[in-house]
Amino acid sequence: MTTRIREFLKHRLQDGPCLVVDLDVVRDNYLGFARALPDTKVYYAVKANPAPEILRLLAELRCCFDVASISETEAVLAAGATPERISYGNTIKKESEIAAAAKLGVTLFAIDCEAEVEKVARAAPGSRVICRIHCDGSGSEWPLSRKFGCEPAYAADILELAHKRGLAPYGVSFHVGSQQHNIEAWDRALASTASVFRACAERGITLAMVNLGGGFPARYVRKTPKLESYGKAIFRSLRKHFGNAVPETIVEPGRGLVGNAGIIQAEVVLIAKRSPEDEVRWVYLDIGKFHGLAETIDESIRYPIRTPRDRDETAPCIIAGPTCDSVDVLYEKTPYPLPVSLAIGDKVLIEAAGAYTATCSSVGFNGYPPLRQYVI
16 A cells, blocks of 8 residues: 555545556566566566556656557557557467557567468568467466467477568567466476577577566565566576577566556445354455456455454455356455454455456446546
């Protein structure tokens, strides 16, 4: 909770849950990445929070951007960034979207299969391409599945095809899983990446870039290593696998840039027991999975929750949202300790909620409006 957010909430009159993001925290986070990874360019993962105010700030700071759609591309350009600072990182895109991005000036695209190479070659001839490889996401709270990335042994074939189709094979990308707690998680992926570089070199193709992806965590309930620890571990692995010929590197933080910059203010709607013998209460908030807290699926992300009664005795609770859908339960497998004195109508603060909340809010499920966002 920053002083600026505290003052904003103190004078807020509107009813209903809201997300408040402090731009000063976003700025500090960006500068933190610049210090921890001084030779690496930062490409903000726009999907984490595409608020125009955030994009404008980062554009002014000379940040680059990772986009996944034409809408995100247009938003970044409108914020003041230039096309050469954009990477179209989505490996699943229509040919018409590739053509539209190329028309806007984007020249860097992610691929992970032969069919995507063919689309880029037709729609954006001469573009640079980065091949995404699959890697182990163990250690992360939100692992990424096999939906993205080819097997590393297949990457050189894909990049060679890109070369034959008139594209410029530029590098390799991977993602070690969102909210990654293991600072050594990049090592195995970099070993695979170095093998792709060597295989391409044997075919006369020189790669220039490694996209280290995201995975840098926000601070939730669980403690996280310092950003500097990630930077040192990544640099060690780069030297280990590439020697003195360390390639150009970029990172794509989303959560790590904006997660701890935002706080959701919500309200307790109902507190109930299902029987007199129940030891665990049900606490219903006016926000749930459908209003921005989608990352509580499988209780993967465990947000810190603060109440005005935190000095009182606590007891385990099941926390749920307000909708008429049984899926809308946030924490049940591992009940959440909340004050016994918590009452209907109390305001609660959901911390570190700046990423993947406003963008994951439905447009009106059960008639509830999308999550309001204020950027200050």
